[in-house]
Amino acid sequence: MPTFFCFIERNTPSVPHMEPLDAATEEEARAQAEALLRSHASGVAAHILLDDVQIATILRLREPDGSGG
Numbered sequence: 179m180p181t182f183f184c185f186i187e188r189n190t191p192s193v194p195h196m197e198p199l200d201a202a203t204e205e206e207a208r209a210q211a212e213a214l215l216r217s218h219a220s221g222v223a224a225h226i227l228l229d230d231v232q233i234a235t236i237l238r239l240r241e242p243d244g245s246g247g
Contacts, residue, residue, distance in 0.1 A: 180202070183198050207228075
């Protein structure tokens with residue numbers, strides 16, 4: 179089984195957040211990374227890694243009022 183990780187990039191000077199994902203496919207990893215990004219108020223991007231290779235980046239889209247998603 180592949181090992182996916184998610185690294186949450188933040189817009190604040192804080193300790194980076196990285197955690198393994200319980201995913202068997204890239205699609206599952208993307209869904210979990212999107213959920214993690216939504217759960218971090220200061221998160222601006224979620225980077226998905228497969229073992230030690232970055233395979234995708236999900237950006238938080240800004241809302242029309244200027245707030246993050």
